[in-house]
Amino acid sequence: xxRKPRILIVEDDAQARKNLxxxxxxxxxxxxxxxxxxxxxxxxxxxxxxxxxxxxxxxEKVDGMAVLAEVKKHHPATEVIMLTAYATxxxxxxxxxRGAFHYIAKPYKIDQVRAQVAQALEKTLLKRxxxxxxxxxxxxxxxxxxxxxxxxxxQIAPTDCNVLIIGETGxxxxxxxxxVHYASPRAEQRFLAFNCAxxxxxxxVSELFGHERGAFTGAVRTKPGLFEAADGGTLFLDEIGxxxxxxxxxxxxAIQEKVVTRVxxxxxxxxxxxxxxxxxxxxxxxxxxxxxxxxxxYRLNVVALEVPPLREHKDDVPLLALHFLQKxxxxxxxxxxxxxxxxxxxxxxxxxxxxxxxxxxxxxxAVTLSQGGALTLRDLPQEVxxxxxxPGPPGEGRPMPTLQERERDYIVWVLKHTGGNxxxxxxxxxxxxxxxxxxxxxxxxxx
Numbered sequence: 001x002x003r004k005p006r007i008l009i010v011e012d013d014a015q016a017r018k019n020l021x022x023x024x025x026x027x028x029x030x031x032x033x034x035x036x037x038x039x040x041x042x043x044x045x046x047x048x049x050x051x052x053x054x055x056x057x058x059x060e061k062v063d064g065m066a067v068l069a070e071v072k073k074h075h076p077a078t079e080v081i082m083l084t085a086y087a088t089x090x091x092x093x094x095x096x097x098r099g100a101f102h103y104i105a106k107p108y109k110i111d112q113v114r115a116q117v118a119q120a121l122e123k124t125l126l127k128r129x130x131x132x133x134x135x136x137x138x139x140x141x142x143x144x145x146x147x148x149x150x151x152x153x154x155q156i157a158p159t160d161c162n163v164l165i166i167g168e169t170g171x172x173x174x175x176x177x178x179x180v181h182y183a184s185p186r187a188e189q190r191f192l193a194f195n196c197a198x199x200x201x202x203x204x205v206s207e208l209f210g211h212e213r214g215a216f217t218g219a220v221r222t223k224p225g226l227f228e229a230a231d232g233g234t235l236f237l238d239e240i241g242x243x244x245x246x247x248x249x250x251x252x253x254a255i256q257e258k259v260v261t262r263v264x265x266x267x268x269x270x271x272x273x274x275x276x277x278x279x280x281x282x283x284x285x286x287x288x289x290x291x292x293x294x295x296x297x298y299r300l301n302v303v304a305l306e307v308p309p310l311r312e313h314k315d316d317v318p319l320l321a322l323h324f325l326q327k328x329x330x331x332x333x334x335x336x337x338x339x340x341x342x343x344x345x346x347x348x349x350x351x352x353x354x355x356x357x358x359x360x361x362x363x364x365x366a367v368t369l370s371q372g373g374a375l376t377l378r379d380l381p382q383e384v385x386x387x388x389x390x391p392g393p394p395g396e397g398r399p400m401p402t403l404q405e406r407e408r409d410y411i412v413w414v415l416k417h418t419g420g421n422x423x424x425x426x427x428x429x430x431x432x433x434x435x436x437x438x439x440x441x442x443x444x445x446x447x
Contacts, residue, residue, distance in 0.1 A: 004031040005121045006048075010041040010055035010067055011083070016106075020054065023110055024117060038062025042070055049075045051124050052117060057084035057091065065098065072099045076185050077127040079120040083108070099188075127188065134191075135182035139175060140323045143313035149176065149305055156303050157183035162255070164240075164300045165278040167307030170357030173278040174236065176305055180276055181234040189233030192226050197242035204247050206263050209254070215264025227260045227271045234274045240300065241281035241292060252296045275300065310352040310359060317347055320356060324363035325375065332367055339375045342418055342428065346377060350384045377414070377428050408443040411436075415445070 007030050011017035017034050025032040033050075035041040039062050041055065053071055057064035068080045079101040084091065095103050101120045104112065131137070136157075139150055156163065157180050165173045174193060181191040199207060206215075210225030226235055237243075243251065254260050255275060259268040277300045286292035310317070321339055329336045339347075343366075352358050366379035377385065411429065418424040426436040440446060 004029065005051040005125075006031045006033070007117070008033050008035060008041065008044060008050040008053045010035045010038065010053065010059070010064070012037045012056060012059045016056075020113070023113060024054075028114060028117065030117075038064070038067050041067050045070055045074065050078055052120050053078060053080045054083060054113075054117070055080060057082050057095070065095070068095065068098055068100055072185065076187055077124055077131060079124045081116055081120055131182045131187065134175075134178040135187075136179045139172075139179055140320050141313065141316040142319060143316045145308050145313050146316060149307065150179075152303070152305060153179050154183060156180065158185065160184075160274055161302040162275045162277070162300050163303050163305060164283070165276065165305045165307060166283075167278070167280060168309045168355055169280050170355035171307040171309055172356050173280075173307055174238065176307060177234075177236045177276040177278060181236075181274075184234070184274070186233050186274060190230050191234045191236065192230045193236040193238060194226055195238045197239035201244040201247050204243070205250065209250070209260045209262055211263035212265045215262070219264070222262070225260060225262065227254060227273055228269060230273050231271050232273075234276055237275065237277040239279060240277040241279040241283055241286055245291070245293070248293045248296050252293060252299060255296075255299050310355045314348060317359065318344055320359055321347055321363055324360045325367065328364045328367040334367060334370070336367060336370055336373055336375060338373075340377070340424070342414070342424075343375055343377050343380060346380055346384055378430070404443075407439070408445075411439060411443065412445065 007024055009017060009020045009024070009032060011020060011034070014036070017036065021032050021034050024030045033044060035044055038055075038059050041053075042062060045053075045067075053067065055064040055067045064082055064084070068082070071078050071080050080099065082095045082100050082103045083106060084103075085106040091103075101123065102116050104116060136150055136153055139146065139153075141147070141150075153176060163177070163180055165176055167173050177193075178191060181187060194207060196204065206223070206225070208225050208227055210223050210228055211219050213219055213222045237251075254271070257268075258272065259270050261268055283292055283297055283301070287294045287297050310320075318339075321344065325336060325339060347359070347362075354361070362381065362384060363375070365381065366375045370376075370379050411425070414425045414428050415422070418428065422436055422440075423433055426433045429436060431439075
């Protein structure tokens, strides 16, 4: 059963505090805590997060703006509603600029408060759902290297430094980029991804910086670029090593000056964007070869995250495989809840040249083909079976095995991976137990 949303009410007027607690607690069904002022609120916020904070604006010592700042610094997913008897346009605008969800003037109507609370909680829960799906908690892995990366992401996310993510294709570089974004104060703004290897230089300029109407043939309307669209958020530049040299100059200027100029335009447009770049290439070597600008490299490489290939953290394979099983079984509406030990052993023996992405594809395929409540060896593609299974086709200088030799070797292998369980072995082989017993006797495999 899901927990009730938790609300903190910060109000120095005792009667007003009591009334709000009653309206939202007993009357609204929420879990409510109260603070008699800003100082007490800060102590409570340091102790635990809340789903929503309602705070009076004018309080002695620590006012509502200070409470708002503390919430946004340490709990960016939490929404804040400001309450005040001194409603002015200036204070309302200032509160909204600093991240308040809404601004309610006293005396307020009960229905108005309830409606704003419901809307704010809906937004908070939506953000927390995004964070759960794309934030640090979405990174699956208990190996020391992955856990070290997670700690680094948690450390750098609250800052605004640019990040360079290095790793082979399929290692999950975009997953780490999203984790940086959703663990940062920019989480409420947009995360936009752009593949630098997918476009010609002319299109890269237009996509990143936008264009004015009539700037080129086909530009029938003004189009903001990704820098503008991601203003306040994060721009993920994938395959940055493939960006053309001339485009690197333009990108460097945008990062340094924090302004962009649309194609065909003359007015500089201020932008506030955090850059997270990724590459599967050795950028330092590209710099040495003159194929990548050194000044851009150092601008991007403020903090580097090196994501290891899956073969270097194989102890995460079972955890990842089960994660993907749950994900794709749920999507396909199948009741598959575990992976047979023999299949898991085969996965552990495989090198995964395509890394985590290949593992997910293998599990998705297995879920699609599976007809039982568990994934088995029969659900694996041949290239995975060949990594840990019986000898494959003969190589140079190796004699061609007979069909009976191949069958015998395969039965031996299946029996080994089922721990001698003949019922499971027969199921994997696609024959009944009596037929398996006959073959065991035929090939002298008893005992």
